[in-house]
Amino acid sequence: MLSDSSFTSECPKCGKKALIKRQDSLYQCLACNFKKDLEKPEAEPSGIALAFAIALLIILIVTVTHYGITNPCAPNDLQCIERERLNR
Ligand SMILES: [Zn+2]
Numbered sequence: 001m002l003s004d005s006s007f008t009s010e011c012p013k014c015g016k017k018a019l020i021k022r023q024d025s026l027y028q029c030l031a032c033n034f035k036k037d038l039e040k041p042e043a044e045p046s047g048i049a050l051a052f053a054i055a056l057l058i059i060l061i062v063t064v065t066h067y068g069i070t071n072p073c074a075p076n077d078l079q080c081i082e083r084e085r086l087n088r
Pocket residue numbers: 011012013014015016029030031032033034
């Protein structure tokens with residue numbers, strides 16, 4: 001019989017108290033082969049960061065195309081804005 005400390009907690013998948021520590025952060029259930037790596041966070045920060053980067057890129061593209069094509073003038077350059085309006 002293994003010592004009590006090797007059986008750490010109930011398996012979140014099958015509910016049996018058969019979760020053993022395989023490595024420093026890796027736990028495995030003897031009953032259903034469920035594995036849990038404690039070093040891996042529940043959420044995926046890389047996916048969130050990627051989505052955030054894509055959102056920033058879209059905002060940048062929209063901003064550049066909006067001001068670069070429809071309005072080449074600086075927002076506070078009223079003479080340029082008036083000239084562009086008359087040319088169209
Ligand atoms: Zn299990």
